[in-house]
Structure formats: C-alpha cells, structure tokens
Amino acid sequence: MAEELIQILGNKEDVYSSILLQIKALVGDEKDSIANLANVSAALKETFGFLWVGFYLVKDDELVLGPFQGPIACTRIKMGRGVCGKSWEDVATIVVANVAEFPGHIACSSASKSEIVVPLIQDSKVIAVLDVDSDEFATFDEVDAHYLNQLCEWLVTII
Numbered sequence: 189m190a191e192e193l194i195q196i197l198g199n200k201e202d203v204y205s206s207i208l209l210q211i212k213a214l215v216g217d218e219k220d221s222i223a224n225l226a227n228v229s230a231a232l233k234e235t236f237g238f239l240w241v242g243f244y245l246v247k248d249d250e251l252v253l254g255p256f257q258g259p260i261a262c263t264r265i266k267m268g269r270g271v272c273g274k275s276w277e278d279v280a281t282i283v284v285a286n287v288a289e290f291p292g293h294i295a296c297s298s299a300s301k302s303e304i305v306v307p308l309i310q311d312s313k314v315i316a317v318l319d320v321d322s323d324e325f326a327t328f329d330e331v332d333a334h335y336l337n338q339l340c341e342w343l344v345t346i347i
C-alpha cells in the first residue's frame with residue numbers, strides 16, 4: 189500500500205486519472221469495505237480540497253452515513269430526500285451548481301454551495317452513494333461526473 193499520495197499538477201482530467209490509479213493501488217489488496225471507502229474519501233478530499241467527501245450506504249429503506257471526510261453530517265436520508273436521496277431514487281448521477289436552488293436539499297453544512305452525488309450500482313440496485321460537496325458554486329461538471337462514475341463502477345466490484 190502506498191503511504192502517501194503523489195499530487196500531480198495538470199488539468200482536472202490529469203489529476204483524476206492519477207488519483208484513480210493511486211486509489212486502485214491503495215485499496216486494491218484490502219478486503220474491508222469500510223476501510224476502503226474511508227481511504228477513498230480521504231484521497232479525494234486531500235487531492236481536491238473539497239469541503240466534504242463521503243459515502244451514504246443503503247440500509248433497509250434509508251441511506252445511512254458511512255465513511256467520510258469533512259464536517260459532521262446528517263446520519264439518515266430517506267429515498268427521494270435531498271440530492272443523495274434523489275440520486276438513489278433516480279439511480280442517476282446528479283450535479284448541482286447551487287444547492288440552494290435544489291428542491292429539498294439537505295443542508296448539513298451552511299458552507300456547502302455545490303455538490304455531485306454518484307450512485308454505486310450493483311445488480312441494477314443502488315447500494316450506496318458517493319456525495320462530494322464544495323464550498324464554492326458550480327465546482328462540478330461532466331469531467332467530475334465521468335471520473336467519479338468510473339471510480340464508483342470500480343468500487344462496487346471490490347467492496
């Protein structure tokens with residue numbers, strides 16, 4: 189396991205390509221899901237300086253807070269509630285440029301301005317969502333969606 193991340197300079201595509209390779213090396217040999225999701229959260233937060241990075245896990249009929257990095261967050265989210273609950277319901281990645289304009293957004297932190305939520309899908313079912321929040325407006329675009337989807341597609345094969 190690598191002991192520290194190598195931070196590369198370059199455009200967002202270059203940084204994502206590098207960090208995804210490093211994440212695969214970091215968690216590839218570990219079988220524990222919580223340990224892996226925790227390190228993925230830390231790697232993304234450390235690399236990009238996002239406000240909050242973490243996972244909500246589907247447990248029974250709710251999303252329950254899982255491994256994360258950042259300020260304390262709400263622990264349970266119902267299907268359809270907020271961006272995370274909507275991503276779960278729609279089985280879709282959601283990019284929000286201004287969270288104040290998203291109907292039903294759950295404001296865990298007043299510092300959060302924009303976010304992206306990506307579902308982890310196994311056998312056509314959402315088993316978790318990756319939630320990334322920024323303290324700036326319009327941080328996320330199709331580049332983030334592309335690489336974070338790639339990451340989540342891979343994560344479901346190893347957790």
Ligand code: SME
Nearest residue numbers: 261270271272293294296
């Ligand atoms: N913003 C999320 C809630 C989770 S926190 O931001 C960590 C939402 O509306 O789904």
